[in-house]
Amino acid sequence: MKQQDLFIYNSLSKSKEKFVPITEGAIGMYVCGPTVYSNVHLGNCRTFLSFDLIFRYLKHLGYKVRYVRNITDAGHLENDGESGDDPILKKARLEQLEPMEVVQKYTVDFHTVMAKFNALPPSIEPTATGHIYEQIDIVEKIIEAGFAYEKNGSVYFDVLKFNETNNYGKLSGRQIDDMIANTRELAAQSDKKNPQDFALWKKAEPQHIMRWPSPWSDGFPGWHLECTAMSTKYLGNQFDIHGGGMDLKFPHHECEIAQAEACNHVTPVNYWMHANMLTLNGKKMSKSTGNFILPDDMFTGENNILSKPFSPTVTKFFMYQAHYRSILDFSSDALEASEKGFNRLMDAYRMLSDLNASEKSSVDIEGWRKACYDAMNDDFNSPILIAHLFETVKYANAITEGKETISEKDLALLKQTMHDFLFDVLGLEESVLENSQDGEKLNAAVALLIKLRNKARADKDFAMSDKIRDELASKGIQLKDGKDGTTFSLN
RNA sequence: GGCAUCGUGGCCGAGUGGCUAGGCUCAGCUCUGCAAAAGCUGCUACAGCGGUUCGAAUCCGCUCGAUGCCUCCA
Structure with missing residues (x-):
């Protein structure tokens, strides 16, 4: 596959930019992975499936891609102010399990679900608990650079100080003055100098069992730190693509930029990509509000939301019929429509094998193929791609009926292109049976x-x-x- | 309250300043013992109000509505 012009929507510039990798022919991509303290729900999956499509397409284009996606198995503060509990610890108490037992259980669940969706595993899947030293190292560097301070065994990033020389808020479009003006005085007991500051290291309370020694206290890393540590460790101080869910844009990704700039004195990422939310009943799927569906419950049909079971591949096809940057609402009607379309498309693909070639083509397969690539090159526009793939249905029928003709060469190209997009790029599967x-x-x-x-x-x-x-x-x-x-x- | 995104035909969902996206549904037809399936054909929308323009769903302003973030969340 010869290299083509690819355009990617960059959240940083809020516009589509021509993609130029730092190293020709190779791409470093980091995506924020799941927090493994409960089962991944379908909304989580959408993000990972969006980036699976991107990973697959980049590889299809011939790039050597190192795709790093972390497992967050520790340290995300639930409440920055007082309690200091992290969700993993909380769940462990609840179920009387070892924290790492919880982590293991839901990591396995995550991998199982993604395998059902036929998502490719990332190149590296590092864990936060496996990179405590790297995180401590970054905290030390940020302190040396003068952008962090220690207080009572915890270390905080000094956002206001950082903003004097850098631009905090450039990704999310927030102004630091607005943020100050809109902060309510809630956390009275905070060790922070300013409410905008965020924790780099947090001292553990006595009952907190996930803890590691550090120069400041026995504690645990702040919840933005692991991504900075692991992305730069495996991809370098500057890499090509950083992705994640839209809900991570602020504060998580903003803080990652700040940490990396403070630590390495260069901005870490060239292209920031954000996948949009999957909604249910018009609202974001969310664990905490109970507004979500588990993948297995939709594969089996054991739920109150859908009229029937839907296979992983149909679910994925449904998601790819919307653009990754658009909010997608989830409903039984929409799924059923996708399922019918999917079946018709796969039937047409099978028909291609029975087509008879002629001397000449009356259909423009080269042009059609280019249109498919143009769609994907325009910020991974899978809905447009799928619309083009549906044209194959008409081709196949018309050729079967003798209304159109296709040459042997074009027929081979048609089959190959369909195969490439259906299975390699979209990663769809024919039914198991x-x-x-x-x-x-x-x-x-x-x-x-x-x-x-x-x-x-x-x-x-x-x-x-x-x-x-x-x-x-x-x-x-x-x-x-x-x-x-x-x-x-x-x- | 602040920041941001969005509002497209019965439903889902693309999209560009000017040329029918696509899928599903529905209707008609073909096929069929009947039905289903399949195929063909048809169904021209862009929240509202102003403005810019030869021309806007697409640009600008306002109004209304929805969503996301600002607290863990893909």
Whole structure:
């Protein structure tokens, strides 16, 4: 695949920019991963699937991509002011588990879910607890640089001081003066000089069991620090792409920029990318409000939200029919529409194998292919890509009916391009049954029933033929009579 | 309150200053023993009000509405 002009929307400049990697042909990409103190919900998955698409497309373009996505298994403060509890510790008390047992349980869950979605694993998946030394090291450097202060065993980043020489707020568009003006005086007991300051290191209370020694206290790292430590460790002080959910833009990513600039004296990231939220009932999916659905509950259909189960690949297809920067609302109707479209698209893909080539093409496959790439090169516009892929349905039908012709070369190109986008870039999967042994047995059994039914139809025994058809339908097997015989699909 | 985003046809959802996105639904037709499936055809929208322009859903202003962030969250 020859290198093409790729445009990426950069949250920093709020505009699409031509993508130029720091090192030609290679890309460093960091994405904020999950906090593993509960099951990932579907909203979390959307972000990771958005970046899976981006990862896959960059690789498809021929880049060597190092994709780093962390596991947050410690240290995110729940309340910056007084309690100092982090969610992992809280959950551990609740379930009478070791913190690392909680972490392990939900890390496994996360990996299992992402595998069901056929998401590629990142190149490196570092954990926060595995990088405590690196985080302490950064705190020391920031203190040396004069942008942090220690108070009662905790260390805080001095935002106002930093803002004198740097620009705190450039990513989220916030003005430091506005932030000061709008701060309410709630945390009276805070060790912070200013409410805008954020913790780099937090002294652990006696009952706090996740703790590590440091020059300042036995404690734990502040919740923005791990990403700075791990991204720069594996990708360098400056790297190409940093991604995450829109909700992390402020304060998390803003603080990451500040930490990295204070520590390394260069701005860390060239392209900031933010994936938008998946909403349910018009509201952001969120653990804390209970407004969410678990992936497994939608695969099995065990939920009160959807009319039926939906497979991981259909769910993913549904997500990719919206652009990653748009809010996407989740509903049964929308999922069903996507499922039907997905099936039609996959049917068309299979039809390509049966197409007969002609001397010449009456369809413009080269042009179509370019349109597909243009869509993805325009900030990974998967909905447009999918719209183009649907044109294949029309091509396949028209060629089958002899209304259009296609040359051997174009047919090969069409098949290859469809395969590339469907499976390599979008990472979709054909239904599990199609390739499995059980699927073959089912095929054989239904084929027999189809044969019997056709015999009955030939004998004009419609009572029998309809009985076969209707009983299969009631079991979720739908027969489809076509010109070239009968096929079936599972509902 | 501050910062930001968004409001598109029955539903979902792209989009650019001027040329039908696409999917689903629906209607008609073809096919069919009937039905389903499949195919073909049709369905021209852009919150409201002003403004800029030869021309705006697309740019600007205001109004209304929604969402996200400002506290853990993808």
